[in-house]
Amino acid sequence: MQRVYIKDLKDYIGKEVTIAGWVDVRRDHGKLIFIDLRDMSGKVQMVALPNHEEAHKIANNVRNEWVVEIKGQVNERPERMKKEGLNGELEVEILETRVLSEAKELPFEKDTELNLDTYLDYLPLTLRTEEKKAVFKVQTVIVQAFRDFLIQENFTEFQAPKIIGADAEGGAGVFELEYFENKAFLATSPQFYKQIMVGVFEKVFSVGNVFRAEKHNTTRHINEYTSLDFEMGFIEDHHDMMETENKMLKFTVERLKEKCQAEFNLLNAEIPKVPEKIPFMKLKEAQEIIKKEFGEDCVGEPDLEPQHERWLCEYAKKEFNSDFIFVTHYPVEKRPMYTYEDEEDPGFTKSFDLLFRGVEITTGGQRIHNYDKLVSAIKKKGLDPEKFSFYLQAFKYGIPPHGGIGMGLERLTAKFLGIKNIKEATLFPREINRIDTLLNK
Amino acid sequence: MQRVYIKDLKDYIGKEVTIAGWVDVRRDHGKLIFIDLRDMSGKVQMVALPNHEEAHKIANNVRNEWVVEIKGQVNERPERMKKEGLNGELEVEILETRVLSEAKELPFEKDTELNLDTYLDYLPLTLRTEEKKAVFKVQTVIVQAFRDFLIQENFTEFQAPKIIGADAEGGAGVFELEYFENKAFLATSPQFYKQIMVGVFEKVFSVGNVFRAEKHNTTRHINEYTSLDFEMGFIEDHHDMMETENKMLKFTVERLKEKCQAEFNLLNAEIPKVPEKIPFMKLKEAQEIIKKEFGEDCVGEPDLEPQHERWLCEYAKKEFNSDFIFVTHYPVEKRPMYTYEDEEDPGFTKSFDLLFRGVEITTGGQRIHNYDKLVSAIKKKGLDPEKFSFYLQAFKYGIPPHGGIGMGLERLTAKFLGIKNIKEATLFPREINRIDTLLNK
Numbered sequence: 001m002q003r004v005y006i007k008d009l010k011d012y013i014g015k016e017v018t019i020a021g022w023v024d025v026r027r028d029h030g031k032l033i034f035i036d037l038r039d040m041s042g043k044v045q046m047v048a049l050p051n052h053e054e055a056h057k058i059a060n061n062v063r064n065e066w067v068v069e070i071k072g073q074v075n076e077r078p079e080r081m082k083k084e085g086l087n088g089e090l091e092v093e094i095l096e097t098r099v100l101s102e103a104k105e106l107p108f109e110k111d112t113e114l115n116l117d118t119y120l121d122y123l124p125l126t127l128r129t130e131e132k133k134a135v136f137k138v139q140t141v142i143v144q145a146f147r148d149f150l151i152q153e154n155f156t157e158f159q160a161p162k163i164i165g166a167d168a169e170g171g172a173g174v175f176e177l178e179y180f181e182n183k184a185f186l187a188t189s190p191q192f193y194k195q196i197m198v199g200v201f202e203k204v205f206s207v208g209n210v211f212r213a214e215k216h217n218t219t220r221h222i223n224e225y226t227s228l229d230f231e232m233g234f235i236e237d238h239h240d241m242m243e244t245e246n247k248m249l250k251f252t253v254e255r256l257k258e259k260c261q262a263e264f265n266l267l268n269a270e271i272p273k274v275p276e277k278i279p280f281m282k283l284k285e286a287q288e289i290i291k292k293e294f295g296e297d298c299v300g301e302p303d304l305e306p307q308h309e310r311w312l313c314e315y316a317k318k319e320f321n322s323d324f325i326f327v328t329h330y331p332v333e334k335r336p337m338y339t340y341e342d343e344e345d346p347g348f349t350k351s352f353d354l355l356f357r358g359v360e361i362t363t364g365g366q367r368i369h370n371y372d373k374l375v376s377a378i379k380k381k382g383l384d385p386e387k388f389s390f391y392l393q394a395f396k397y398g399i400p401p402h403g404g405i406g407m408g409l410e411r412l413t414a415k416f417l418g419i420k421n422i423k424e425a426t427l428f429p430r431e432i433n434r435i436d437t438l439l440n441k
Numbered sequence: 442m443q444r445v446y447i448k449d450l451k452d453y454i455g456k457e458v459t460i461a462g463w464v465d466v467r468r469d470h471g472k473l474i475f476i477d478l479r480d481m482s483g484k485v486q487m488v489a490l491p492n493h494e495e496a497h498k499i500a501n502n503v504r505n506e507w508v509v510e511i512k513g514q515v516n517e518r519p520e521r522m523k524k525e526g527l528n529g530e531l532e533v534e535i536l537e538t539r540v541l542s543e544a545k546e547l548p549f550e551k552d553t554e555l556n557l558d559t560y561l562d563y564l565p566l567t568l569r570t571e572e573k574k575a576v577f578k579v580q581t582v583i584v585q586a587f588r589d590f591l592i593q594e595n596f597t598e599f600q601a602p603k604i605i606g607a608d609a610e611g612g613a614g615v616f617e618l619e620y621f622e623n624k625a626f627l628a629t630s631p632q633f634y635k636q637i638m639v640g641v642f643e644k645v646f647s648v649g650n651v652f653r654a655e656k657h658n659t660t661r662h663i664n665e666y667t668s669l670d671f672e673m674g675f676i677e678d679h680h681d682m683m684e685t686e687n688k689m690l691k692f693t694v695e696r697l698k699e700k701c702q703a704e705f706n707l708l709n710a711e712i713p714k715v716p717e718k719i720p721f722m723k724l725k726e727a728q729e730i731i732k733k734e735f736g737e738d739c740v741g742e743p744d745l746e747p748q749h750e751r752w753l754c755e756y757a758k759k760e761f762n763s764d765f766i767f768v769t770h771y772p773v774e775k776r777p778m779y780t781y782e783d784e785e786d787p788g789f790t791k792s793f794d795l796l797f798r799g800v801e802i803t804t805g806g807q808r809i810h811n812y813d814k815l816v817s818a819i820k821k822k823g824l825d826p827e828k829f830s831f832y833l834q835a836f837k838y839g840i841p842p843h844g845g846i847g848m849g850l851e852r853l854t855a856k857f858l859g860i861k862n863i864k865e866a867t868l869f870p871r872e873i874n875r876i877d878t879l880l881n882k
Contacts, residue, residue: 003675020675022839040595040643065839069675100675101810103839124637124834133641140598144588154481157581159667159850161869162603162650163616165876175604176619177627180656180873182880186618193869196565200574202481208650209603215621226600234444234461234510234541369542390877393565398463398506398544409600428602428634432621435606436831439623 001071007041009087012074019044019092020069020100022128023062025110033059035094037070038128046072046092058097064110065103065125071096116423121437123428134263135425139413141259143207145252146228153244155230156201160190160208166387175213186211189406192391194231195338195367198402199394205230207409215432219421222410223430231404238340238350238366241403242280242326245354245362249324250274256416269417272323272356279316280326280352282345286312302334310358328352337381338374340366340403350403361412364405371395442512448482450528453515460485460533461510461541463569464503466551474500476535478511479569487513487533499538505551506544506566512537557864562878564869575704576866580854582700584648586693587669594685596671597642601631601649607828616654627652630847633832635672636779636808639843640835646671648850656873660862663851664871672845679781679791679807682844683721683767686795686803690765691715697857710858713764713797720757721767721793723786727753743775751799769793778822779815781807781844791844802853805846812836 001018009017021039033048033056048059062068072092082089107122108114119126126132147157167174167185175186190206197204210227232244253274256264264271281289286308287299294311298304304312304327316325329348332341339349351365368374374395378385385392414425423429433439442459450458462480474489474497489500503509513533523530548563549555560567567573588598608615608626616627631647638645651668673685694715697705705712722730727749728740735752739745745753745768757766770789773782780790792806809815815836819826826833855866864870874880 020841040597067839067841100841101836101839102812104812104837106838122834124640124831125838127637127641136599136641137597139600143600144592144598147585151585156481156578157585158577158868159580159584159650161665161871161876163652163665163871163876165878165880178617179876179880180654184876196568197868199565200568200577209600211604213621224602224604371543371545390565393563396545397547397566398508398542400461400508400541427599427638430602430604435602435604435620435625437606439606439620 003069005041006037006039006044007086009044009074009090009092013076013090014074016071016073016095017092018069018071021067023064023066023068026059026062026064028060035059035062037068037092042086043130044087044090044092046070046094048094048097052093052095055094055097058099059094062097062099063103064106065128066099067101067103069098069100070094116421117438120423120429120434123436127427130266134260134266135413135417135419136427138256138260138263138417139409139425141255142252142413142416143226143228143409145255146248147205147207148255149248149251150203150205150230153203153247155203155205155232156197158193158197158201158204158206160187160193160206160229162187162209162211165390173212173214175211188212189227190229191336191338191406194229194404195399195402196391196394198231198233199397199399202233202400203230204232217432219423220411221431222422222426223432225411225426226409227406228409228412229404229406231402233400233402235366235401235403237401238328238352238364238403241364241366241405242278242352242354245364245405246274246278249278250276264417267417272416274324275320275322278324278326278354279320279322280328282329282348283327283331284329284348286327289315302331304353306359309355309360313355313358316355323357325355326352327355335365337377337383338367339377340368354405354407356415359411359415361415362405362407364403366401366403369395369399369401444510446482447478447480447485448527450485450515450531450533454517454531455515457512457514457536458533459510459512462508464505464507464509467500467503467505469501476500476503478509478533483527484571485528485531485533487511487535489535489538493534493536496535496538499540500535503538503540504544505547506569507540508542508544510539510541511535557862558879561864561870561875564877568868571707575701575707576854576858576860577868579697579701579704579858580850580866582696583693583854583857584667584669584850586696587689588646588648589696590689590692591644591646591671594644594688596644596646596673597638599634599638599642599645599647601628601634601647601670603628603650603652606831614653614655616652629653630668631670632777632779632847635670635845636840636843637832637835639672639674640838640840643674643841644671645673658873660864661852662872663863663867664873666852666867667850668847669850669853670845670847672843674841674843676807676842676844678842679769679793679805679844682805682807682846683719683793683795686805686846687715687719690719705858708858713857715765716761716763719765719767719795720761720763721769723770723789724768724772725770725789727768730756743772745794747800750796750801754796754799757796764798766796767793768796776806778818778824779808781809795846795848797856800852800856802856803846803848805844807842807844810836810840810842 004017021037024036024038027034031050035046048056072094164185164187177184291297316322335349353360354362375385410426414422419425445458462478465477465479468475472491476487489497605626605628618625732738757763776790794801795803816826851867855863860866
């Protein structure tokens with residue numbers, strides 16, 4: 001008999017069905033044994049009655065997380081026994097049970113409040129809760145919305161390499177690799193490749209893992225994450241990317257409403273509202289506002305502190321009723337060498353951060369497209385253009401004005417869902433002292 | 442004025458438009474200067490006439506790969522001047538030119554036949570040809586079809602980590618990494634994680650880079666590639682995965698017909714035909730056929746040689762009119778420790794390879810789901826179950842019968858398009874002596 005998914009059982013009341021899944025909870029009332037069965041689609045309560053002798057015997061044996069296939073009768077519950085939620089109006093009477101897979105004794109009781117380390121030690125088990133499944137369902141929908149929007153806007157997807165030949169920017173946070181008889185490095189972003197690809201397809205995007213050898217072990221850092229990147233050519237200035245990102249976020253939020261309202265409800269989180277036009281201001285203006293509204297004088301500082309970002313979001317919410325705000329025109333010295341300097345505001349760049357509910361979720365901007373300017377910007381940062389020769393070809397052989405953004409999927413998921421620690425929005429988080437299991441020092 | 446894409450110019454005959462792109466070719470006939478302009482959508486011939494003095498002067502200056510924005514008049518060509526193909530019926534008369542970006546002198550003439558090393562040395566330039574764009578457009582459509590099919594079949598996408606803690610299988614082909622004060626490794630496949638995720642979402646897939654430290658420098662090897670993987674629970678046996686893959690390939694080919702017929706034509710390649718049911722046979726049977734039909738006795742050998750794979754494909758084409766054939770039941774000793782042994786054919790596994798036009802493009806199979814059996818299979822391979830403790834939790838805590846497949850995107854692209862060297866179906870191929878540029882030994 002064709003397997004029925006648990007979410008569809010309401011269509012089978014009064015009928016016999018085959019369902020399959022994990023024993024989520026088992027309650028032994030002697031003659032009656034109740035089993036909650038869980039599959040990819042939901043849960044249902046089943047009951048084993050003593051008159052189905054064989055089925056009752058097996059029900060007596062099974063334990064949590066055993067995997068079983070059940071032939072059962074879908075019965076409507078009496079009115080007074082009906083409950084809210086999925087399958088609250090029905091119960092499956094077990095007729096036959098086939099054990100597909102046994103489980104050993106679990107290391108802790110279901111629904112135990114776990115500390116983070118225990119949660120991470122037992123991920124193959126602890127990821128199986130409704131809450132964790134909801135988090136990663138939302139993550140999946142975000143990444144799919146990102147791609148679907150950009151495909152619809154004629155962006156071409158490409159696969160960026162992760163092994164890179166030189167740590168050209170000389171950053172501290174780069175992992176080093178034995179590459180046969182040479183050294184190589186792990187990419188911290190697909191930046192150079194997406195700019196090169198603008199020369200090929202004009203508008204491109206990529207989704208892939210990037211790596212940061214940061215020693216911090218905080219709630220905001222992980223050493224490997226999924227980077228969502230797009231880059232587009234033939235732009236006027238940084239507002240083109242801000243507009244594209246604005247639309248992409250609107251599209252994503254619509255998709256979340258359509259596919260993930262239940263998951264947001266389960267996690268007590270609110271799907272963000274994206275305004276038609278996300279407000280934006282220059283860093284300088286933002287600092288003036290902070291001074292005026294919150295009394296702290298950070299005017300002239302090259303960047304925003306975390307507290308400043310929180311204040312600005314508070315201000316944007318109050319003033320523009322927006323969870324989002326763009327801050328533009330960070331100073332040249334705080335941005336990478338490829339960042340475009342605003343001719344009308346020398347010393348400051350056509351770059352931006354997008355702040356959301358108190359935190360930066362995206363960095364983007366216009367890039368330098370003129371070869372000679374880029375070479376001199378590289379030199380100004382004290383770097384050696386020779387080391388960038390491969391990348392520089394994109395500019396040497398003609399590239400249009402362009403720019404793009406990058407954002408971390410796990411951070412975005414965490415912020416959308418109000419999850420405090422990014423490790424809980426990352427399936428298998430890598431940290432300084434853990435790769436799946438704890439590392440020995 | 443809103444920019445018009447070059448492929449849409451036929452809708453603007455008799456009108457003024459703004460177009461933008463790269464100078465693909467420039468031909469100077471003195472008074473008349475012809476420029477072929479290339480954008481993401483196609484090419485068009487433009488002409489600068491001496492009566493538009495300023496535009497003519499700029500047209501005189503521009504060189505190949507300069508990026509320009511053109512205001513022009515779309516004129517229909519006289520009948521006798523019309524050509525086949527995109528925009529063969531029209532020409533753009535240049536009215537105004539804005540240079541967006543200059544290019545330095547190119548290292549070689551357009552359309553020069555390049556050797557592979559020169560092609561790779563200059564990728565930011567050499568990827569810009571119609572042929573290379575066609576290859577990577579097809580690649581993009583393949584990966585999108587893979588995902589779209591699986592999403593439609595209720596598979597959940599997940600992000601697999603690339604940094605792994607232990608080279609548990611002890612293979613030679615693994616890259617080693619400095620991970621703070623420890624060693625780590627780069628994943629050669631998402632295998633363990635996708636099996637773990639079957640415990641969470643039942644049916645999962647992932648697309649991501651994997652890494653092989655293989656020293657061969659051949660037309661079939663690269664050291665980093667994109668792996669397309671799915672894994673599904675609650676199966677009967679390996680035929681479930683073969684059937685899912687069969688459907689996925691049919692879906693992909695339909696998508697290619699819809700989106701990439703022009704690219705296949707340009708590359709003189711034929712979109713493969715996928716039969717309703719791809720033929721399959723056991724390794725033993727395949728070897729008997731090779732003996733009988735091609736006269737070589739390889740019966741009893743543990744694997745197929747490249748020549749055997751070519752012969753089998755020849756046979757499948759002749760006998761079943763199929764470009765594809767599944768070979769199942771490779772012996773236990775030739776497959777990884779997690780491969781399911783067929784109870785009815787001891788010593789042989791419920792695994793398969795998919796052969797296509799002479800080459801293996803996928804490996805898949807059913808996996809061991811019983812914890813004790815898996816532990817003993819690990820020991821039989823001479824490995825230490827202790828090192829697999831994280832992965833083993835998925836089985837210790839109950840997992841359904843399951844299996845999956847993995848395939849390399851670049852190899853698939855190459856085989857579909859009849860490209861001999863996989864490096865030409867990889868955007869930025871990593872090889873033993875090259876990461877973008879040649880490495881020093």
